[in-house]
Amino acid sequence: MKYLSRYRRHKAVAPLLLMFALFAIGTTFSVASATTTPSQSAFARSVAIDEGRQLFLKGCSSCHGLNAEGGAIAPSLIGxxxxxxxxxxxxxxxPMADMSTQAMRKKPVYDEKEVAALAEYVASLAPGPAIPTDELLNYERDGSTAEGGELFRTNCAxxxxxxxxxxxxxxxxxxPTLMGVEPKHIYEALITGPQSMPVFSDKTLTPAEKLSIIKWIKAAEAEPALGGASLGRVGPVTEGLLIWxxxxxxxxxxxxxxAMKAR
Incomplete structure (x- = not known):
């Protein structure tokens, strides 16, 4: 104690004590955050699932069933x-009013938060394809336009x-046309196979190949019509019809x- 009391008035004591206090506070905060974040995340997901279920019961259950088990006019959403x-x-x-027709792309009924809540609820029923993250969807970095064009012509054209x-x-x-479709929705269509579209699993098309297809689509979307009017870019049919x-x-x-002149 005498040894410590000898240096208590030293000019370096105050900075050292301050550094020690900051270190202790930071360590305590890190430990507390590490222990509370998982529970907070689980709580937030639980809230989203509850909100999604309420939205589902109100807007989807009449066709898909109270527990998403499906019915006579709509399939099961489990899995x-x-x-x-x-x-x-x-x-x-x-949602769509007539299940006998093909679903068309239109303005969403629900906002982004409500869509996320519905997705959380359905995902909680059984494992299934997850929403791709922004990191996964970096097609500019991980995709190849040339490869994407070949894959598109082979699998999609x-x-x-x-x-x-x-x-x-x-x-x-x-x-439907793929012009103006968000990359996330193109990727989701590839892994879920909506309506008549087949599912392209990672064994059929790897994630990198899916990104290459998206990159080619975006390149085609931005390509100018150098020959003049594109006429829908559907090939010689419209061109021949116009000329004919x-x-x-x-x-x-x-x-x-x-005939009029000959009279």
Whole structure:
């Protein structure tokens, strides 16, 4: 004690005590945060699940059942995952008034928070595809435009058109255009397979290959129409129809003019 009391008035004592106090406070705060964060996160998720269930009972249960078990006009949602809900509800395809028609992309009924709550609730029912994170969706960093074009033409062009403009399917259905679709929703469609679309698992298309497809779609979306009017970029059909219509119309006009002049 005498040894310590000898240096208690030393000019370095105050800074050392201050550093020790700050270190003790920081350590205590870190330990407290580490012990409370998981419980807070679990509590927030529980609240989101409860909110999602209330939204589900109000807006979805009449078709999908009170426990999402499905019914005569709508499938079960058990095991579809948060990604499926985020895609269907986030793009405005669900809820829909007539389940016999194809769901169209439109303005969402629910806001982002409500969509997230619905996704949390459905995800809590059974494991399923999760919503891709922003880190995963970094297609500019992890994707390849050239590879994406090849993969798109191999796996997607037969339905969505070689320029991703969409196309007709059987039984009155159609593959929608991919222009203007958020990268997150494209990725979710690939891993969930909405409606007539197949599921592209990571064994079929790796995450990097999915990102390459997204990168190619975004490149095609930004590509200017260097040849003039794009006419929907659906190939020679519209071009031939336009030429045929204008050509025949011009010939008919010339024939009528000559007939009137010959009188």
């Amino acid at each position: 579809v995952g948060a990604a499926s809900v985020d895609f269907q509800v986030g793009t405005g395809r669900m 037969m339905c969505h058109n070689f320029a991703a403009q969409g196309g007709a399917l059987t039984q009155g259905k159609y593959a 219509t204008l050509g025949i119309g011009l010939l008919i006009g010339v024939a009528v003019w000559l």
